[in-house]
Amino acid sequence: xxxxxxxxxxxxxxxxxxxxxxxxxxxxxxxxxxxxxxxxxxxxxxxxxxxxxxxxxxxxxxxxxxxxxxxxxxxxxxxxxxxxxxxxxxxxxxxxxxxxxxxxxxxxxxxxxxxxxxxxxxxxxxxxxxxxxxxxxxxxxxxxxxxxxxxxxxxxxxxxxxxxxxxxxxxxxxxxxxxxxxxxxxxxxxxxxxxxxxxxxxxxxxxxxxxxxxxxxxxxxxxxxxxxxxxxxxxxxxxxxxxxxxxxxxxxxxxxxxxxxxxxxxxxxxxxxxxxxxxxxxxxxxxxxxxxxxxxxxxxxxxxxxxxxxxxxxxxxxxxxxxxxxxxxxxxxxxxxxxxxxxxxxxxxxxxxxxxx
Numbered sequence: 001x002x003x004x005x006x007x008x009x010x011x012x013x014x015x016x017x018x019x020x021x022x023x024x025x026x027x028x029x030x031x032x033x034x035x036x037x038x039x040x041x042x043x044x045x046x047x048x049x050x051x052x053x054x055x056x057x058x059x060x061x062x063x064x065x066x067x068x069x070x071x072x073x074x075x076x077x078x079x080x081x082x083x084x085x086x087x088x089x090x091x092x093x094x095x096x097x098x099x100x101x102x103x104x105x106x107x108x109x110x111x112x113x114x115x116x117x118x119x120x121x122x123x124x125x126x127x128x129x130x131x132x133x134x135x136x137x138x139x140x141x142x143x144x145x146x147x148x149x150x151x152x153x154x155x156x157x158x159x160x161x162x163x164x165x166x167x168x169x170x171x172x173x174x175x176x177x178x179x180x181x182x183x184x185x186x187x188x189x190x191x192x193x194x195x196x197x198x199x200x201x202x203x204x205x206x207x208x209x210x211x212x213x214x215x216x217x218x219x220x221x222x223x224x225x226x227x228x229x230x231x232x233x234x235x236x237x238x239x240x241x242x243x244x245x246x247x248x249x250x251x252x253x254x255x256x257x258x259x260x261x262x263x264x265x266x267x268x269x270x271x272x273x274x275x276x277x278x279x280x281x282x283x284x285x286x287x288x289x290x291x292x293x294x295x296x297x298x299x300x301x302x303x304x305x306x307x308x309x310x311x312x313x314x315x316x317x318x319x320x321x322x323x324x325x326x327x328x329x330x331x332x333x334x335x336x337x338x339x340x341x342x343x344x345x346x347x348x349x350x351x352x353x354x355x356x357x
Contacts, residue, residue: 001024001031001352003348004022004024004032004345004348004349005034007341007344007345008020008034008036008345009036011036011341011345012037015335015337016328016335016338016341017037017309017326017327017328017335017337017338018037018038018204018326018327018330019035019036019037019038019039019046019047019051019203019327020036020037020047020309020324020325020327021033021034021035021036021047021048021239021240021324021326022034022036022240022324022325022345023240023241023243023321023322023323024320024321024349025244025320025321026318026319026353027319028248028319030244031353033049033240033241034049035047035048035049035051039051039203039204039327040203040330041204041331042331045201047203048201049240050187050201050239050241051201051202051239051325052187052200052201052203052237052238052239053202053203053237053240053308053325053326053327054202054203054205054215054219054220054306054308055236055237055238055243055308055310055325056220056221056234056307056309056310057153057234057305057307058236058238058304058305058306058310058311058312059156059231059234059306060233060282061282061302061304062236062243062246062247062304063171063175063179063232063236064156064163064232064282065104065270065282065283066175066179066282067163067167067171067174067175067178067179068104068159068163068282069266069267069270070174070178070179071163071166071167072266073263076166076167077166078100079100079101080099080100080101081099081100082097082099083095083096083098083099083100083158083162084096086162086166087158087161087162087165089133089137093137094140094141095108095110095141097144098110098145098158099145100162101281102146102155103155103156103159104155104270104281104282105149105274105277105279105280105281106149106150106151106152106155106279107145107147107148107149107150107274107277107279108141108152108155109142109144109145109146109147109150110139110142110152110154110158111139111142111150111152111154112150112152112153113153113154114135114139114154115223116135116223116226117222117223117225117226119135120226120227121210121226128226128227128228129227129228132157132223133161136154136157136158136161139154149274149277149278153233153234156231156232156233157231159232160230160231160232160233161232163232171190171230172189172190175190175236176189178261179246180242180246182260183245183246183249183261184245185245185246186242187200187239187241187242188236188242188246189236189238190229190235190236190237191217191218191219191235192228192229193225193229194228196217197217197218200237202216202217202237203216203326204216204327204330204331205220205308205327205329205330206220206329206331206332206333207332208220210222211225214330217237219231219234219235219237220234220307220308221233221234234307240323240325243312243323244321244323247321247323249261249262250262250267250314251314251319253267254271254316255316255319269281270282271302271316273285280302283302283303283304284302284303284304284305285301285302285303286301286303286313291343292311292313292339292342292346293313293343294342294343294344294345294346294347295343295347296347296350296354297313297315297346297350298315298316298317298318300315300316300317301314301315301316301317307329308326308327308328308329309325309328309329309338310324310325310326311323311325311342312324313346315350318353320349320353322345322346322349324342324345326338
């Protein structure tokens with residue numbers, strides 16, 4: 001793994017990111033787990049293996065999607081049921097034909113992103129959630145449900161709403177009680193801004209221009225922030241170690257090992273890509289060209305990226321997990337060097353592992 005270590009060291013030196021943690025496992029054995037660089041450039045605090053990161057859009061597969069799976073297991077949700085079945089306020093709107101699976105596949109027809117925070121930040125906290133839901137109801141579709149794949153934060157905002165309506169529990173509490181706690185994961189959590197962050201060592205993210213502060217222990221995503229830190233598309237925080245324990249549980253459940261949390265048949269369904277597309281149910285699969293996973297992950301792989309500089313890829317066939325957590329948006333989101341770095345890193349990791357055969 002010398003080449004992998006050198007790539008990570010060089011990435012810090014060349015300002016791809018201030019710091020990061022890389023974890024690689026194969027066949028249930030952790031082969032590489034090292035921190036690099038700084039967790040906070042201004043204080044000079046070093047990154048450690050225990051550093052907690054803003055996982056950004058990893059929230060989508062590892063909190064919201066898994067919560068949907070749990071509700072399908074208990075027959076509270078159905079992938080083929082329309083959202084109007086669970087949110088009566090959508091009856092008669094252009095969203096009435098959207099199904100749960102469309103939201104997970106990102107082919108609901110919803111836009112990718114809207115800066116709702118600009119309006120919501122001006123409102124008192126107590127009315128923001130209701131106002132956000134009104135925005136979602138009124139947001140015009142850009143295509144009909146099922147027609148086009150368009151990666152959408154808004155779809156996962158709807159999923160959070162549906163999860164909470166059906167379970168009668170807030171998303172963060174549902175995920176903790178039904179998923180993280182049964183697996184003994186204490187370093188995967190949402191941060192309720194009303195309560196403040198748990199005492200952990202956090203990786204700093206952006207020096208936010210409208211919040212006028214360097215964010216540390218506060219969600220970077222603007223729309224999630226104004227919603228109080230709990231959202232379906234962002235808001236999850238975690239360490240590389242606990243992230244690995246969760247993903248490893250998914251991997252071995254997929255291969256038939258009994259799990260107290262997940263069911264193999266449903267997990268296999270969620271990991272199956274939409275025909276001729278690069279999306280599974282809530283998870284990404286490697287692109288045929290220019291994938292962030294590089295060129296060596298098999299077609300039977302799933303993963304996801306997070307805007308703040310986080311990612312995981314899991315090769316279901318080779319039983320390989322690569323977790324890269326960085327603070328690439330610290331101190332500015334304008335740094336996008338990680339786009340070139342990710343595939344190079346994954347190629348180096350997989351080249352090494354494949355050479356051991």
